[in-house]
Structure formats: C-alpha cells, structure tokens
Amino acid sequence: MNIHEHQAKEILKKYGAIVPEGVFSHSVEELLQKAKSLKTEKFVLKAQIHAGGRGKAGGIKIVNTIEELNTAAKEMLGKKLITHQTGSQGREVKRLYVESSSEIEKEFYLSCLVDRASSKIAFISSDQGGMDIEDVAKNNPKKIITTKINLDDKISDQDCKKIVEIFNLSLDAKKQAINLIKSIYKMFIDIDANLVEINPLILTKENKIICLDAKMSFDDNALFRNPEILNLRDLNEEEKIEIEASKHGLSYIKLEGSIGCMVNGAGLAMATMDIIKLHGEEPANFLDVGGGASKEKVSAAFKIILSDKNVKGILINIFGGIMRCDVLAQGVVDAAKEIKIEVPLVVRLAGTKFEEGKKILDNSGLEIISASDLSDAAKKVVNSIK
Numbered sequence: 323m324n325i326h327e328h329q330a331k332e333i334l335k336k337y338g339a340i341v342p343e344g345v346f347s348h349s350v351e352e353l354l355q356k357a358k359s360l361k362t363e364k365f366v367l368k369a370q371i372h373a374g375g376r377g378k379a380g381g382i383k384i385v386n387t388i389e390e391l392n393t394a395a396k397e398m399l400g401k402k403l404i405t406h407q408t409g410s411q412g413r414e415v416k417r418l419y420v421e422s423s424s425e426i427e428k429e430f431y432l433s434c435l436v437d438r439a440s441s442k443i444a445f446i447s448s449d450q451g452g453m454d455i456e457d458v459a460k461n462n463p464k465k466i467i468t469t470k471i472n473l474d475d476k477i478s479d480q481d482c483k484k485i486v487e488i489f490n491l492s493l494d495a496k497k498q499a500i501n502l503i504k505s506i507y508k509m510f511i512d513i514d515a516n517l518v519e520i521n522p523l524i525l526t527k528e529n530k531i532i533c534l535d536a537k538m539s540f541d542d543n544a545l546f547r548n549p550e551i552l553n554l555r556d557l558n559e560e561e562k563i564e565i566e567a568s569k570h571g572l573s574y575i576k577l578e579g580s581i582g583c584m585v586n587g588a589g590l591a592m593a594t595m596d597i598i599k600l601h602g603e604e605p606a607n608f609l610d611v612g613g614g615a616s617k618e619k620v621s622a623a624f625k626i627i628l629s630d631k632n633v634k635g636i637l638i639n640i641f642g643g644i645m646r647c648d649v650l651a652q653g654v655v656d657a658a659k660e661i662k663i664e665v666p667l668v669v670r671l672a673g674t675k676f677e678e679g680k681k682i683l684d685n686s687g688l689e690i691i692s693a694s695d696l697s698d699a700a701k702k703v704v705n706s707i708k
Contacts, residue, residue, distance in 0.1 A: 323540045325554045326370040328419045330518075330536035337509040339502055341533045344421030346370065350395045353418050357391060362422035365391050369398055371413040372559040374454075374537070375405030381415065384423065391420065409578065416558050424532060429522035430489050431455055431466075432502075434510050436517075442470040443510065445485045445503065451522030477507040491525065498531040513551055514544035563626055570622040572611060579604025580634040581703055582627035582665075584620075586611050586645040594639045597700040603707070606633045611645070620653025621660075628661050634707040635666045637699055642673030651679035655686045666691060666706035670699035 331341040345356035357365060365388075369381035376382050381403045383394045395418055402412035429451030437444035448466045450458045458465055469484045471477055479500065486499040506518055519537040526532060545552045557565055567574030573588065581598050585591040588610050595605040607630065611623050627636055640650045651671070670693040671679045683690050691706065693699030 323542055323545065323551070323555055324372045324559065325538055325540075325551075326372070326417065326419075326556065326559075327368065327536055328370060329554045330538040331533065333509065333513070333538065334505075334533055334536055337505040339505050339533050340530060341536070342366070342421040342424055344419055346417055346419040348417050350392065350399055350418070353395055353420060354388060354392055357388065357420045360420065360422050364423035366421050366423050367391060367394050367398065368419045368421070369401070369403055369415040370417040370419050371403055371408070371415060372556070373403070373405050373407040373413055375407055376403060379403040379405045381405075395420075413559070424524060424534060425527040426522075426524050426534075427527045427529075428489075428525040429534075430524070431458070431521045432485075432506075432523045433517065433519040433521070434506050434515075435519075437470055440470055442472055443507070445469045445471065445481075447485050447488050449488050449490065451524070453521075455521065471507070473511075475511075477504055489525075491531075492529065495525055495529055495531055502531055502533075513548050514541045515539065516541050563629060567609070567623075567626050570619055570626075572609060572619065572623050572626070574610075574623075574626060575608040576630065577605050577607050578632070579606045580632055580707060582606045582609075582630065582633040582636040584609050584611060584623055584627060584636070584638045584640075586640050586650075590639065590641060594637065594696065594700070597696055598637065598704065601700045601704040603704045606630055611650075618653070620650050621657040624654055624657035625661055628657075628663070628665075633665060635703045636668065637703040638667070638669045639696060639699060640669075640671050640673075640679075642671065642675055642679070645673075646675040647671040647673060647679030648675040648682055649679075651682035651686075655682060655688065658686070658688050663688070666703065668693055668699050668703040668706065670694070670696060 328346040335341050343360055347353035365385050367383045369376055385391045385394050398415055399418055401415050404412035431448040431451045433446045435444055446468050448458055450465045467488045471481055482500040482503045485503050510518055515538055517539045520533045522534050524532050524534045540551055561576045563576055564574055581603050583594050583605050585594050591608055591610045598605050609623055611620055640647055668691045691702050693702050
C-alpha cells in the first residue's frame with residue numbers, strides 16, 4: 323500500500339525527522355486558509371498523487387504570494403498529471419499540499435527498502451539528489467552506495483557512517499544525518515514498511531538536514547498490525563477493479579495488455595505472463611486466485627477479468643495442487659452463465675481433479691479452446707485474437 327507525501331512526512335516527523343512545515347486540503351479555499359499560517363517567503367505547491375515525476379508534469383510549483391497560490395491551486399486541483407509512473411491515463415489531482423520553501427545548499431538521495439535477495443534491509447544513498455535514481459545508477463553508478471543491514475532492533479553507528487559517507491557533510495550535519503538514519507530504521511521496522519524514499523534529502527544554507535520529499539509503501543500482509551497506516555489508504559489512487567478484487571481476496575494487478583490471465587500461484591502467474599510476451603502479446607493483468615480458491619472466488623475473478631475492456635482473449639492456466647481443477651471449472655461455467663463471453667477463452671488444466679474439470683467444461687456448452695501445456699495455451703490464445 324502506498325501513501326501520499328504529506329502523510330509520509332507526518333510519520334517521519336513523528337519519528338524525529340525534520341520536514342518543512344506544510345498543510346494539505348481537498349479544496350482550494352481551505353488550502354488558502356491553512357497556508358496563511360505558514361511562515362515562509364515563498365510557497366511550494368505540490369499535487370498529491372501516488373506517482374513520481376510530478377515536477378516534470380507540472381505538479382510542483384513555487385509561488386510568491388497567497389494570490390499566486392490561489393491561481394496555481396485552482397489550475398492544479400482536478401488536473402490529470404501524466405508521468406512516467408502513471409501510464410498514459412494519468413492521475414487526477416484530488417488533494418493539494420503546500421509547504422514552506424527551503425534554502426537549499428546541497429541535495430542528496432536516501433532510501434531504505436527490503437532487499438529480498440539477501441533478506442536484509444538495504445539503505446541506498448547518493449549525493450545526486452533530486453534526480454531519478456535509475457538514471458544515476460545507469461549513468462554514474464559510482465555515485466550510489468548500497469549498505470545492507472542485518473535485521474536487528476537497532477542500526478549500528480558504523481553502518482550509519484557508511485550510509486552517509488557519500489554526502490561529504492560537516493561534523494554537525496553528519497551527526498544530524500546519522501540520527502535521521504537511526505530514526506528511519508526504527509520507523510521502517512515499527513510500521514512494516516517496504517520502502518522509504520527521500521528524494522531529495524537536503525542540506526540547507528542554515529546547515530540543517532531536511533526531508534524535502536518523501537515516499538512510503540507498506541507490506542499489505544502486515545496492515546492488520548498497523549491500523550493507523552491502513553487508515554491512510556486513499557482508494558482514489560487505486561484502480562477500482564483492483565479494489566473490487568481485494569474484496570474477494572484476489573491478488574490482481576491491472577496491466578496494459580490484451581490477454582486476460584487467471585492463474586493459481588504467483589510463480590505460475592509470472593511464468594504465464596512471460597510466455598504470453600514470448601508469443602508476441604502483452605498480459606492484461608496479473609491475477610492469482612490462490613491455492614484454495616472457492617467456486618465463488620473463481621467466479622469473481624472471471625468477472626473481474628471480463629470487466630477490463632482491453633481484454634481481447636483470456637488464458638486460464640490452473641495447476642491443481644491444493645486448488646482443484648473441477649472447482650475452477652465450475653466457477654468459470656457459473657460466471658459465464660451470468661456474463662456474455664465475447665472473447666476467445668483458452669483453458670489449460672493439470673493436476674488434481676483434472677479429468678472432472680475438463681468434463682465440466684466440455685459439457686458446459688461454452689466455446690472453450692483446450693490446451694495441452696502452457697506453451698500450447700499461450701500460442702493458442704495469441705493466435706485466437708489475431
């Protein structure tokens with residue numbers, strides 16, 4: 323789960339980090355009233371969406387007066403921002419954030435994330451702040467330091483010094499940066515975060531280390547332990563179809579392609595998506611119905627796939643282990659009776675109750691294309707939409 327910048331900064335502040343003074347609102351009128359309390363020579367207006375690249379898309383503006391803020395806020399609220407992370411459909415701006423301006427001396431990059439390959443917590447630091455870290459990694463990799471930390475109650479001073487070394491700070495600023503690292507580490511563990519990114523982290527002309535921007539994401543599976551984080555969820559920033567899928571306990575992510583996928587198991591789902599691409603098409607979604615999906619759950623999954631207007635064909639790839647093929651087949655048939663299927667449907671079944679499942683599909687009266695294996699299934703679904 324992702325949250326907005328202003329929410330992330332409130333959490334950082336709670337753990338002792340310094341952030342610019344700021345206010346947010348869903349309306350221009352309220353925003354202006356709140357902004358009058360800020361002690362600043364200039365106002366920094368920021369669109370609040372769950373995507374990076376806002377500045378390049380016109381989602382960040384610096385203004386000098388309340389009158390200029392009023393004009394800029396009216397232009398920004400309700401605007402669709404299209405960035406490299408939103409896709410071509412963009413994101414509508416439904417809330418705005420205003421903060422005090424900062425006198426910047428230097429800009430840095432700092433992030434903390436789960437490194438799944440090593441089962442450690444990784445800090446990434448760079449003196450190239452304010453830029454896309456992917457570009458820095460590609461063009462100037464020596465400007466990035468990755469420090470991997472064994473999971474523990476605290477982070478050592480030695481590791482903190484490694485992380486901030488690339489910033490080349492004065493003694494006082496270095497102490498501030500080390501304290502920030504310790505705060506972020508504790509926060510990261512406490513709230514079950516997946517990612518904390520501060521870009522840029524700045525050194526001001528007053529020699530203060532300040533988090534000028536902030537991005538956070540969280541482990542969905544741990545939200546039950548952090549109800550205060552769950553309360554920050556903004557459904558306006560999520561795909562409606564993904565919200566519907568979550569109600570049924572389905573793992574669903576909408577993609578840009580034309581082949582709808584229904585699979586049981588995340589690894590099998592990734593393999594299915596890869597083989598669709600190998601045969602020349604793009605998957606329309608990632609959808610894992612899980613190992614023990616009920617007939618109702620499978621039926622809901624089928625309806626969700628068909629609700630995507632970009633879907634031109636459907637590939638159902640089920641390996642029956644815990645999941646029984648006859649349960650899947652009955653769910654498909656039940657859903658098909660409620661929804662008119664106007665796209666080709668390819669089904670590959672293997673494993674538990676395979677014969678029973680195939681019999682249910684064969685006797686359903688539906689136009690189903692059977693496949694013998696995964697490669698055959700992908701080839702058939704791709705050919706069926708040409």
